[in-house]
Amino acid sequence: MEQLTIFDFEKLYGKEHVSIAKAFRLDEQPIKTPLSYKKMIEVLLYHHASRYGQNAYLEALRTYNQDVSERFKNTINVLNSIIMQTTGLFGAIANGRPIGFHGFFISDEYTKLFKDTDSGRSFKSEQYLEKVLFEAINDLAWSYSSEGQAFEAKRQSKLKNGEVDILFLNDRNAIVFELKKGTAKRRDLFQVVDYSNSPELSDKKVERVLVAKKFGDDVLSLAEELSVSCISYTIGYNHSDPYFLLLVSMENRIEDNEILNRYLDDRFKWSDVFEGYAVLYDFIHPNFDGSIKEFYLKKMDELKREVDLIEKLTQLYAEKYLLK
Numbered sequence: 299m300e301q302l303t304i305f306d307f308e309k310l311y312g313k314e315h316v317s318i319a320k321a322f323r324l325d326e327q328p329i330k331t332p333l334s335y336k337k338m339i340e341v342l343l344y345h346h347a348s349r350y351g352q353n354a355y356l357e358a359l360r361t362y363n364q365d366v367s368e369r370f371k372n373t374i375n376v377l378n379s380i381i382m383q384t385t386g387l388f389g390a391i392a393n394g395r396p397i398g399f400h401g402f403f404i405s406d407e408y409t410k411l412f413k414d415t416d417s418g419r420s421f422k423s424e425q426y427l428e429k430v431l432f433e434a435i436n437d438l439a440w441s442y443s444s445e446g447q448a449f450e451a452k453r454q455s456k457l458k459n460g461e462v463d464i465l466f467l468n469d470r471n472a473i474v475f476e477l478k479k480g481t482a483k484r485r486d487l488f489q490v491v492d493y494s495n496s497p498e499l500s501d502k503k504v505e506r507v508l509v510a511k512k513f514g515d516d517v518l519s520l521a522e523e524l525s526v527s528c529i530s531y532t533i534g535y536n537h538s539d540p541y542f543l544l545l546v547s548m549e550n551r552i553e554d555n556e557i558l559n560r561y562l563d564d565r566f567k568w569s570d571v572f573e574g575y576a577v578l579y580d581f582i583h584p585n586f587d588g589s590i591k592e593f594y595l596k597k598m599d600e601l602k603r604e605v606d607l608i609e610k611l612t613q614l615y616a617e618k619y620l621l622k
Contacts, residue, residue, distance in 0.1 A: 300369060344586050348586045351535075351539045352538075426584050449471070452467075481511060543579070544580075
């Protein structure tokens with residue numbers, strides 16, 4: 299009989315993580331379906347990513363992907379047959395149902411955070427950069443407010459001249475942040491200036507900021523003319539640590555951008571500095587920074603829906619092929 303017991307789990311993933319197996323009642327009865335097995339290990343991986351980092355995550359991921367195809371070989375073949383016979387290939391793809399053995403594998407969501415470049419690690423997605431940077435500089439909203447007026451912090455703020463990645467504003471001041479995960483271009487500077495000239499900001503003193511992985515001399519020269527502060531970033535991490543470091547460097551200094559300069563000066567004064575980069579923020583991987591309890595409940599809901607679907611498809615398959 300194809301199944302996974304609590305003893306199998308301990309041998310594969312370690313006794314210290316058995317509480318996750320118990321949350322799926324593995325101590326009461328074996329798991330007999332790859333659907334349940336997959337959801338349980340997704341929770342385990344979430345736990346590893348948020349507590350132990352890349353090495354533990356990838357080790358458990360490899361263990362699961364190898365084990366599930368061997369342990370539940372026949373069950374997966376039966377489920378695939380039912381899915382293909384009742385919905386067809388295109389129907390299965392359209393509805394996100396598992397197809398073949400790979401449909402029961404778990405993909406690596408951890409190492410998709412960044413990529414290595416000649417100038418260091420950069421985010422693979424500007425959404426990652428935006429989320430992390432927004433959390434990192436949120437204290438600017440209250441620590442550097444002028445005359446007791448707190449800043450309101452916004453992401454993807456829609457103005458007449460375009461959608462600003464990050465915007466801080468109060469009655470008197472505004473700071474416009476444009477973000478680029480890779481090398482900054484001259485046109486990015488004009489984009490920042492265009493946003494800063496939006497009618498909604500016409501009554502405020504606006505500071506302009508471009509954050510990117512790398513800046514060329516031509517971009518920095520134009521930035522001086524356009525009064526745009528240029529901030530480069532890099533990412534630091536240890537494979538056995540769940541925390542990443544967001545580090546920043548001031549590529550130029552625009553004296554008119556008083557609030558930003560004061561904020562970054564404090565970071566360089568009070569934070570650790572490595573080769574010209576100050577630690578701005580330490581963060582958990584954006585894909586794994588929520589509550590593990592909420593993630594567990596989400597996976598349990600997914601499992602219920604998938605089990606219900608398989609039961610319906612099995613009944614349909616029986617009526618169509620077995621009960622004639």
